[in-house]
Structure formats: structure tokens, C-alpha cells
Amino acid sequence: MPAVTGADRAVEQYYTALAATYWRRPPYAPRAVDRIVQASGRRPPVLVADVGAGTGHLTFDLLTRGCLVHAVEPNDAMRAVGMARIGPSDSVTWSAGTGERTGLTSGHYDLVTYGSSLDDTDRPRAIREAARILKPDGWLACAWNRRVLNDPLQAEVEALIRSRAPEYGHRRRSRDHARIIGESGFFHPPRRLQERLWHTVAICDWITAWRSHVPLQRRAGAAFDAIVDEIERLVRDRVSGDELAVPYATVGWLAPVRDLAR
Ligand SMILES: C[S@@+](CC[C@H](N)C(=O)[O-])C[C@H]1O[C@@H](n2cnc3c(N)ncnc32)[C@H](O)[C@@H]1O
Incomplete structure (x- = not known):
């Protein structure tokens, strides 16, 4: 592995801090995962x-x-949490x-995936690098989960955040992945992936996730703790019971590699 420097170190620290609780994040929409697996047109495995x-x-x-x-x-x-959660299996190697240096074999994979x-x-x-490790007819898939903001409660949460931290927003993630994939020359134009799901979560867990939300922390600065307190008050005011159903959309892109006779 290359030495970790600068921005890499910030990313490293961010995920090290999140590792213990990251698995509580919402799952990807099952239909989106089906579409990713089916994209290659291959029979299992x-x-x-x-x-x-x-x-x-x-x-x-x-x-x-x-x-x-x-x-x-x-x-x-x-990686340690992932390996422990999934456990030993002949079907997975860690x-x-x-992404820039996977260390994987050239021309070997049907599919390269990036979950968030x-x-x-x-x-x-x-x-x-994805093009290098894919078979000549392989596919790239990238996906993210986004809260659906036209849900009334999520719209209120978003408005609250934007009023306190105007810089915060999903635009951070809507950078044009499709353009970069297409312009790379290694892939055909990507196809859009978008599927909905509802994630039911204990309110206390949802608030805990916000308390470790580094992007909001960065944009809100000193107001961060107060914003999360306000989100908690808002949600507890609007929802009876201890659980909350949060609508998400799994969004992303699917692209077939170009056979450039690599
Ligand atoms: C948002 S998490 C998503 C994890 C998982 N794929 C999921 O769907 O929950 C992003 C992951 O990318 C990893 N990561 C950070 N820099 C990376 C890089 N240069 N190449 C590949 N992965 C990287 C992080 O350590 C982190 O585990």
C-alpha cells in the first residue's frame, strides 16, 4: 500500500472513527442491487x-x-468490521x-462495484483501474443512498439544516460521475440507476448517526451539536414511538467497459 498523506489521512481518520457504527447505515434498495448483478448478463456466479x-x-x-x-x-x-460481520466464506476474499491501486488481476472480473x-x-x-481489472465485456456500477427530501418530515429536517448550515447539501454527491465515467474513454455512456426503499430505524440510532456525520460537522462548525439537538427535537415531536421510517433512493450509474483490446 502507498503511504497515506494529506487528504487521504483525513479520509482515513474519518472512516476509522465511523467503523464501529457504519453498518447501521441503510441498506441499498434490493432492486438496485438486483439490477447491478444482472447488468453483466452473466449467469451466477x-x-x-x-x-x-x-x-x-x-x-x-x-x-x-x-x-x-x-x-x-x-x-x-x-475492513476488520466487514470481515467480522460477513464471517469466513469461500465466496468472499478481502x-x-x-480504487486507484486495487492490486487485483487484470481482465478477471465481470463487475466492479463502488458502494458509496x-x-x-x-x-x-x-x-x-476498473477498466484494467474487468473482462472485455465487464461492467462498472456505482451507487449511493440519498434521503428522499420530498417526504414531509425529511423536508423539514433538510430545511432546518439548510437554515443553520447553508453549505450543507446533497449536491456534494451529485458531482457528475456519469460524465467522468463516460469521458474516461474506458466505458460506454453510463445508464442511470434509481430505486427506492424505506429504512426503519430506532430514532436514537438515527440521531447517533447524525452525531457522527462529518460532512455536516464540517459545514456547521460550532453550531453542529445544536443542529443535531434540533433535529432530535423535531423528529421526536413529529413521530410517535421510538422508530422512524426514512425514505431513501439508491441512485447511481451502470456502465459497460469498452473493449479497447487492452
Ligand atoms: C462511504 S464508505 C462505503 C462502504 C461500503 N461500500 C458501503 O456500501 O457501505 C466508503 C469506503 O471507501 C473507502 N475508501 C476511502 N478511500 C478510498 C480509495 N481511495 N479507494 C477505495 N476505497 C476508499 C473508505 O475507507 C470507506 O470504507
């Missing part, structure tokens, strides 16, 4: 390189669909590596 596998959210979903997965994760704490991880990479380099 589909050979997948799951890059930035973290605590194994997407890895687990791929395994339950009969894929053989190589999970690549640079962060030791995230290694330290990055493509934007942690140097995308042009990671996309080139």
Missing part, C-alpha cells in the same frame, strides 16, 4: 470486485445473490487496496 467495501454493506448484498466477491478496502478498521465509495477515490484513476 458473477465475479465481482467490490471496491471501497467498507463494513461490507454492498458486499453482503452481492454475496446473497450468489456472487463471488473480492472486497477491496483500504481502511483497516472498516484485501487492503484502493467512488467519490472517495481519484475518479479518473479509479475508473482506469
Whole structure:
């Protein structure tokens, strides 16, 4: 592994701090994972390189669909939680590596996946690396979960945050992944992935997740704790009981590699 420097170290510290609780994040929409696995048109077992596998959210979903997965994760704490959660299996191998340097075999995989991880990479380099390890007819898939903000309660939460931290927003994630994938020259134009799910979660867990939400922390600065307190008051005021149903959309892109006779 290359030495960790600068911005990489900030990312490393961020995920090390999150590792113990990261698995509480919402799952990807089942239909979105089905579409990712089916994209390659292969019969199982589909050979997948799951890059930035973290605590194994997407890895687990791929395994339950009969894929053989190589999970690549640079962060030791995230990888340790992922390996413990999934347990020993002949269908999964874990290694330290990055999207830019996976360390995986060239031309070997049907599918390269990034579950909320493509934007942690140097995308042009990671996309080139994905093309290197894919078979000539392989596919790249990247996906993220977004809260659905036209839900009345989520709209209120969002308005509250924006009123206190105007810089905060989902635009952070809507950078044009499709353009970068398409312009790389290594992939055909990506197809849109978008599927909904409802995630039911204990309110206290949802608030705990906000308290470790580094992007909001960065944008809110000194107001961060007060904002999370306000979110908690708002949610407890609007919801009876201890659980909350949060609507999410799994969004992303699917792209077939170009056969450049690599
Ligand atoms: C938002 S988490 C997502 C984890 C998991 N894929 C999921 O769906 O829950 C992003 C992961 O990407 C990893 N990561 C950070 N920099 C990376 C890089 N340059 N290449 C690959 N993964 C990276 C982080 O350590 C973290 O585990």
C-alpha cells in the first residue's frame, strides 16, 4: 500500500472513527442491487470486485445473490468490521487496496462495484483501474443512498439544516460521475440507476448517526451539536414511538467497459 498523506489521512481518520457504527447505515434498495448483478448478463456466479467495501454493506448484498466477491478496502478498521460481520466464506476474499491501486488481476472480473465509495477515490484513476481489472465485456456500477427530501418530515429536517448550515447539501454527491465515467474513454455512456426503499430505524440510532456525520460537522462548525439537538427535537415531536421510517433512493450509474483490446 502507498503511504497515506494529506487528504487521504483525513479520509482515513474519518472512516476509522465511523467503523464501529457504519453498518447501521441503510441498506441499498434490493432492486438496485438486483439490477447491478444482472447488468453483466452473466449467469451466477458473477465475479465481482467490490471496491471501497467498507463494513461490507454492498458486499453482503452481492454475496446473497450468489456472487463471488473480492472486497477491496483500504481502511483497516472498516475492513476488520466487514470481515467480522460477513464471517469466513469461500465466496468472499478481502484485501487492503484502493480504487486507484486495487492490486487485483487484470481482465478477471465481470463487475466492479463502488458502494458509496467512488467519490472517495481519484475518479479518473479509479475508473482506469476498473477498466484494467474487468473482462472485455465487464461492467462498472456505482451507487449511493440519498434521503428522499420530498417526504414531509425529511423536508423539514433538510430545511432546518439548510437554515443553520447553508453549505450543507446533497449536491456534494451529485458531482457528475456519469460524465467522468463516460469521458474516461474506458466505458460506454453510463445508464442511470434509481430505486427506492424505506429504512426503519430506532430514532436514537438515527440521531447517533447524525452525531457522527462529518460532512455536516464540517459545514456547521460550532453550531453542529445544536443542529443535531434540533433535529432530535423535531423528529421526536413529529413521530410517535421510538422508530422512524426514512425514505431513501439508491441512485447511481451502470456502465459497460469498452473493449479497447487492452
Ligand atoms: C462511504 S464508505 C462505503 C462502504 C461500503 N461500500 C458501503 O456500501 O457501505 C466508503 C469506503 O471507501 C473507502 N475508501 C476511502 N478511500 C478510498 C480509495 N481511495 N479507494 C477505495 N476505497 C476508499 C473508505 O475507507 C470507506 O470504507
